Amino acid sequence: MNLNLRTKLALKIQHMIGWITFPAWGGVLIALMRFVARYRIPQLREIRRQYKEIKKSTTQPIVICSNHLTKIDSIIINWSFASVWSYMRSFKYFSWNLPERANFYRNIVLRVLCYLGSCIPVDRGGDREAVKKSLDKLAWLLKKGHTITIFPEGTRSRTGRINPEGVAYGVGRLVRAVENCKVVCVYLRSHSQDTYSGIPKRGSEFYLTMEAVEPKTEHSGLRATRDIAFQIIEKLKEMEQEYFDRLGQGSMENSYA
Numbered sequence: 001m002n003l004n005l006r007t008k009l010a011l012k013i014q015h016m017i018g019w020i021t022f023p024a025w026g027g028v029l030i031a032l033m034r035f036v037a038r039y040r041i042p043q044l045r046e047i048r049r050q051y052k053e054i055k056k057s058t059t060q061p062i063v064i065c066s067n068h069l070t071k072i073d074s075i076i077i078n079w080s081f082a083s084v085w086s087y088m089r090s091f092k093y094f095s096w097n098l099p100e101r102a103n104f105y106r107n108i109v110l111r112v113l114c115y116l117g118s119c120i121p122v123d124r125g126g127d128r129e130a131v132k133k134s135l136d137k138l139a140w141l142l143k144k145g146h147t148i149t150i151f152p153e154g155t156r157s158r159t160g161r162i163n164p165e166g167v168a169y170g171v172g173r174l175v176r177a178v179e180n181c182k183v184v185c186v187y188l189r190s191h192s193q194d195t196y197s198g199i200p201k202r203g204s205e206f207y208l209t210m211e212a213v214e215p216k217t218e219h220s221g222l223r224a225t226r227d228i229a230f231q232i233i234e235k236l237k238e239m240e241q242e243y244f245d246r247l248g249q250g251s252m253e254n255s256y257a
């Protein structure tokens with residue numbers, strides 16, 4: 001990790017501006033999801049309680065790893081995990097994420113929202129040095145007590161199911177770069193979500209489950225990076241299978257594990 005002082009200062013300023021302005025833009029986003037899109041998360045209080053317990057139970061850096069089906073998965077995760085008041089008390093609870101530049105930096109409104117919303121843009125298929133710089137920023141933020149959300153698949157699933165063979169190794173590199181890193185695996189899905197999409201359907205009800213894990217490996221180098229990435233994606237695959245098992249048993253009403 002080799003970040004210069006200017007980059008570190010820029011990240012601190014971005015975090016501070018996002019925190020100060022959060023009641024405005026955060027409140028608008030939540031209102032849009034609740035009252036315009038009419039999204040629902042049946043077990044919202046229980047989800048927030050569990051996430052709070054995970055945060056309180058450890059001083060270790062936390063990386064949130066989730067499946068990826070829509071362009072706003074990270075927004076829904078942040079909404080699910082804490083209230084506006086909780087984020088204002090400790091904005092480090094609000095997770096940084098890595099949106100694809102091509103999807104979110106096309107106009108000034110989205111660019112401003114991404115900046116305020118703790119985003120570090122990435123270019124899919126970009127050069128290795130640019131990717132390394134983004135991961136270095138995330139590693140530095142983790143060591144400073146911030147939370148990170150990353151999608152191990154690297155892109156939205158085109159089949160609507162997790163593909164372990166398509167895992168990106170960036171998550172493995174990030175976990176290895178930060179000592180004693182804890183991973184919170186999250187499986188998020190609307191009951192009406194069959195495959196990938198841009199925005200979930202209006203009136204969607206979301207299932208969300210989480211499980212904290214600490215990936216370990218006896219390997220080194222690239223093999224260690226791959227091993228950790230596969231451990232995480234396999235855990236997400238298990239959580240996905242649990243979702244569909246419950247769906248097949250007709251037990252998804254007010255579902256949460």
